[in-house]
Amino acid sequence: MGCQSNNATPPSPAIAPGAEAIDPRAAARAARIDPRIPALIPGFDAPFFQAGLAGYSDAAMRLVARRHGCPCCVTEALLDRTLLSNGRGFDKADLGDLCDNVPGAEDDHPLIGQIMGSDPDTMAAAAVKMIEQGARPPRHYRDLAEGLTPAGDVAPSARTFAAIDVNLACPVKKIAKKARGGHWLREPQGAIDILRAVREALPPHIPTTVKLRRGSDDSPEAERNFMRIFDALYELGYAWATVHGRTVEQKYVGPSRWTFLRELTRSRPDRLIFGSGDVWTAHDVFRMLEYTGVHAVSVARGCIGDPWVFRQARDLMAGREPAPPTLAEQRDVLLEHFALSVAVNGEALASRLMRKFGVRFAEHHPRAELVRPRFIRVESIDDWRAVLDEHYAEHAAAAV
Ligand SMILES: Cc1cc2nc3c(=O)[nH]c(=O)nc-3n(C[C@H](O)[C@H](O)[C@H](O)COP(=O)(O)O)c2cc1C
Missing domain, CATH: 1.10.1200 (Non-ribosomal Peptide Synthetase Peptidyl Carrier Protein; Chain A)
Structure with a gap:
């Protein structure tokens, strides 16, 4: 449960004035996957996916979602140090279970592995270990994290993650005064150092992506920090950012600001941008796509106990009326x-x-x-x- 925090809030409508006028059926029929997405991650063939959800989105939940039409899943945030120590030495309740984050079966693909941490070298070593599925002796990865050895040739295992996602979004409080997750949004240079180290450690053909929130809080400084990290990540070679329209301060309470996502896609029309926050139904998937102009939508709390949301989204795209589950x-x-x-x-x-x-x-x-x-x-x-x-x-x- 590394990223869990005050999540028992009921569904809230997003801040999206005018979204009620959108016809989700028409939006769904017009929706297409941007060809850059399946070019990077084969099989990611529809503009929605299952989010990382600490404490929920293990291989079991992912497989059920896939069998209902979910085209891609993200693991929960795995702490870099947990990964490097093979899951030992840390409190499971805080750091998430390692087994939840390995590809669950041949059909648990494509799977994006998400990592979170406080130090660029440790994050880079964790990313390499994840892609290689621990093919080298554990000590090698620890040396890498200490900066003692260069990464060398990274050899992705046959059954591995389709991409590595860096979490700059988790609101769970700092540990030992060290930033991690969403707390990096207050320290943009530190966030950029992590992003650079992870990108440089991986071979160019392994896509990297970022999950972040729209800011640490509602201040103008927080927005400036966000924009600095956001622009830097594409320049570093990251494929896309998934932006959660809440602040870190908000945790999971109150509405996601879709207006922020809309302004972002308008101001950066060439960038691949994914959206997150207040997607509760298949209709919401297409409302968010249409309203914000994002290229794909993260389904998070909306698919806990509701894998049918993915089937319904595919039905809507095909012009079929979605049916509730019998x-x-x-x-x-x-x-x-x-x-x-x-x-x-x-x-x-x-x-x-x-x-x-x-x-x-x-x-x-x-x-x-x-x-x-x-x-x-x-x-x-x-x-x-x-x-x-x-x-x-x-x-x-x-x-x-
Ligand atoms: C219990 C819980 C655990 C979460 N764990 C993660 C996580 O590990 N990684 C991540 O990127 N986001 C995580 N999130 C955030 C969600 O992916 C999503 O961005 C957020 O819930 C907003 O979407 P929603 O309002 O549609 O639920 C978590 C959210 C909840 C409620």
Whole structure:
């Protein structure tokens, strides 16, 4: 849960005056993927993707999303030092699980690996290790982080990440006074040093991207810092930036400012820019595309317990009316997600993790208020099946 913080806020409408007049169906039919995106990441064939979501977006969630039409996923933010120490020596609760960040299976592609940290050399070593999937002895990467050896030839493994994303967005507070994530937005030169080190450490054909917020706060200085980092990242060779329209100070509370994204795309028309914040439905995907002019939309809290958002977005693009999931479809996905989570996390952890997904999946059920408390009490796969038998079976469907 490295990047989790006060996320229990209900859906908020973005700051986007006039967006209500947009017809999402027409916008979806007109939507296209910018050809520069699949040229960089083959398979990324639609203008939306699943965001990194610490504590949620493990291989199980990603595979379910992909089976519903999600064209690309990002891992949660992995701390560089966690990666270099093979996940040992750090508090898991703060730093995220290493296993959540490795490609989950042959069909967990394309997958963008996200890293976060405080030091340019350590970030560069972590990026190299991620792309190589740890092919060299662990000490080599640690030496690299200490600046003791040059990177040498980076040899991407066959099953690796499609790109490396640098997180300059996470609002979780600084550790030991060292900036990381979104806190770099207050120190633009430090952010640029990290971006340069990561870019230079990787071979040119491995794309690098950045996730950042629209500023550390609402001050003019924060906006100047943002613009300095934003312009520098493209000059350094980064392919795109995903901009979350909230400030670091806001964490996840209050609206995302789509007007900021719109001004940004207008002022930098040649840049590939992705947008994030307040995308709750498939309609929102196309409202954001149309309103802001971004090239792709990050689906974050909106796809927790709702993988159908991706199918619906594809339906809208094809001119089909999107259908809500039937109870039978919900049952199938609830079983599938749990089984995948057991495979990734083991049954005990999966049972705990799946409770919070169950709460969100329950929102699709006609008797959400009955189903939700049942998911919260699940302790095993048998408990999970019992909820499904009781509330998602055909006779349950007939009773609602
Ligand atoms: C629980 C939680 C964990 C998150 N973890 C990450 C993360 O690891 N990496 C990242 O880039 N963004 C992370 N985010 C931010 C989301 O990707 C997204 O930018 C943000 O939630 C705004 O989009 P939304 O309002 O549509 O949810 C996280 C958000 C939440 C709520």
